[in-house]
Amino acid sequence: MTTDATDVTETTGAGEAVTEEAVASLSATAHPRLRELLGGLIRHLHDFVRETRLTQEEWEKAVGFLTATGQTCTDTRQEFILLSDVLGLSMLVETINGDRVPGATESTVLGPFHLTESPARQLGDDIDLVGGGRPCVVSGRVLSQDGTPLAGAVLDVWQADPEGYYDVQQPDVQPAGNGRGLFTADAEGRFWFRTCVPAPYPIPTDGPVGALLRATGRHPYRPAHIHFIAAADGHTPVTTHIFVAGSDYLDSDAVFAVKQSLVQEFAEIDDPALAREFGVPNPFRQARFDLVLERAS
Amino acid sequence: MTTDATDVTETTGAGEAVTEEAVASLSATAHPRLRELLGGLIRHLHDFVRETRLTQEEWEKAVGFLTATGQTCTDTRQEFILLSDVLGLSMLVETINGDRVPGATESTVLGPFHLTESPARQLGDDIDLVGGGRPCVVSGRVLSQDGTPLAGAVLDVWQADPEGYYDVQQPDVQPAGNGRGLFTADAEGRFWFRTCVPAPYPIPTDGPVGALLRATGRHPYRPAHIHFIAAADGHTPVTTHIFVAGSDYLDSDAVFAVKQSLVQEFAEIDDPALAREFGVPNPFRQARFDLVLERAS
Structure with a gap:
């Protein structure tokens, strides 16, 4: 496939576009407070990723860490609170x-x-x-x-x-x-x-x-x-x-x-x-x- | 116990103090990149909590949601990636x-x-x-x-x-x-x-x-x-x-x-x-x- 110069420009600016798309996807949220919370969370997490230029490998480690944290929780242990x-x-x-x-x-x-x-x-x-x-x-x-x-x-x-x-x-x-x-x-x-x-x-x-x-x-x-x-x-x-x-x-x-x-x-x-x-x-x-x-x- | 006016003032401004304490606690991190990532994450998550004035009940729901997300993961399902x-x-x-x-x-x-x-x-x-x-x-x-x-x-x-x-x-x-x-x-x-x-x-x-x-x-x-x-x-x-x-x-x-x-x-x-x-x-x-x-x- 070919990618011309126009596509490349779109890609360079695409970080912000994904953020706006994700926030806009919340427009049908029934509870205004949930929409506010998720919108704010998406903006902050996206800004964090952009500012740190989080790599794919770091993202994978984060997914692994969060998964392990959830799976360490039991009836008598709450690792996410920790x-x-x-x-x-x-x-x-x-x-x-x-x-x-x-x-x-x-x-x-x-x-x-x-x-x-x-x-x-x-x-x-x-x-x-x-x-x-x-x-x-x-x-x-x-x-x-x-x-x-x-x-x-x-x-x-x-x-x-x-x-x-x-x-x-x-x-x-x-x-x-x-x-x-x-x-x-x-x-x-x-x-x-x-x-x-x-x-x-x-x-x-x-x-x-x-x-x-x-x-x-x-x-x-x-x-x-x-x-x-x-x-x-x-x-x-x-x-x-x-x-x-x-x-x-x-x-x-x-x-x-x-x-x-x-x-x-x-x-x-x-x-x-x-x-x-x-x-x-x-x-x-x-x-x-x-x-x-x-x-x- | 008694709380005088000075304590109250400290409490009102304490949101920022907790953030600075949490970021400062990373000072002995061996890898500079890990320190950068965690510091950025703490600042963004704290700003999110402050801006939305996240309630205790909402925090509890978030903990429950993340725990359930981790516990939904298996060898053949990755709910955190989702x-x-x-x-x-x-x-x-x-x-x-x-x-x-x-x-x-x-x-x-x-x-x-x-x-x-x-x-x-x-x-x-x-x-x-x-x-x-x-x-x-x-x-x-x-x-x-x-x-x-x-x-x-x-x-x-x-x-x-x-x-x-x-x-x-x-x-x-x-x-x-x-x-x-x-x-x-x-x-x-x-x-x-x-x-x-x-x-x-x-x-x-x-x-x-x-x-x-x-x-x-x-x-x-x-x-x-x-x-x-x-x-x-x-x-x-x-x-x-x-x-x-x-x-x-x-x-x-x-x-x-x-x-x-x-x-x-x-x-x-x-x-x-x-x-x-x-x-x-x-x-x-x-x-x-x-x-x-x-x-x-």
Whole structure:
């Protein structure tokens, strides 16, 4: 076949033409928001390809990487959330959607381990079903933005064990529900439970995201934290962490999720009477903080 | 916990901060090109999230969609290539990398069905192992950019059956290798083989990409075509299609892969002697074109 000079000119400018064709193909989209999202995604991905002059081989590697990421996901592992996390996307989504009234608890990422339903527990229960860590009491109140206690607020809590593993990562070692609990605040909005002090730990590195971290010379560690989702009638739920003050990696979290307002002291308490009251050995650690919810608009 | 005015200000501007943190985390990347690609990808994806103010729920849907896309992939199905195709990304990558000298055959997308090795066949063989379509002879020459015939050039050919299915989509119906062949051009660079005239067909719509097409009101059809990868010593291989002139959907290909120079007549031939020579019933269709490769630099 022959290609004359006119065809060559068309080819040179064809990058933009493909983009316009792809965006125009969305014109019959029923939901305007879906059309907006896909149109924006197409434009940004096409600009990325043009700016970097992505090669065929690099495109093939990207397809292989995304395929492996999807196929690493199971009922108990979410590698795409992990990928979103290490690219800072999860934290960005949290940030732009977490613009709360002054005083309300800031949000941070969900993370990839909120995969099972937390077992309902009573206030004061120990969510550490295994032991071996430093005993700790976590307590505080769930409040509305004006300081009103939120009776009956629900707290979904999950954390890794002292070795840095969540129950779903070690079904043969940890009992299901270890490190997890669904608590209901009392009539004064108070919550308290026992656990062990969490430790910093690496995000899972045995999958495609781990390979990405190695290729980019990044460590996989997260500073020590406990996850919370706090919800109450008439209020916007907040998904957040409480970070342990003084933990390593607070300034280089692998998933960029640290906010200074979420860092709390896990103070050493030497008070035999209080220890007896909480049912923990003396001395113990205690973290006390309030979770403040924004009224739903 | 309390959040003072300073914290709130930080939160409001935090979107950009997360982006800069994520890009800065790549500073120890060993390969400069990987750093460039990931940095560009992070900036574009973050800009996309900021511009559209992507919600948490939309992010969750995206994670679910990508996970399902990965899990739809098998040894014989590549849903991520299909996704890249329907977003125009595959064609854009082809276009920016396919900037060839005037006269060289233009490239187009690989598509998701180049998953098995094509069986080696002799010139003149019939790649239609089932029958039932309109018999067709495809012939031409593989040439270098200056018109020199490329003896021993290798052609990898694949196409769908007359119902629009590739062999790998119907392992129980079509014999493996139906519609596929690996041909070696003769001493004058000539190739010829028998097949059936391909038909337009829908890309697979029973997976996440099909759901995306339905949500955007797009049809899934591709105009009729035969895939080729042509390769010869000292030349840049070309991945392309030959489209059937007059086919439906030439102006609305679901994967944006049509280039006018790749549209060829599949002419009706009424010539009993020629039919006998090719071993096809008379009348038959014939497509004749040359594939012109660029010298490797």
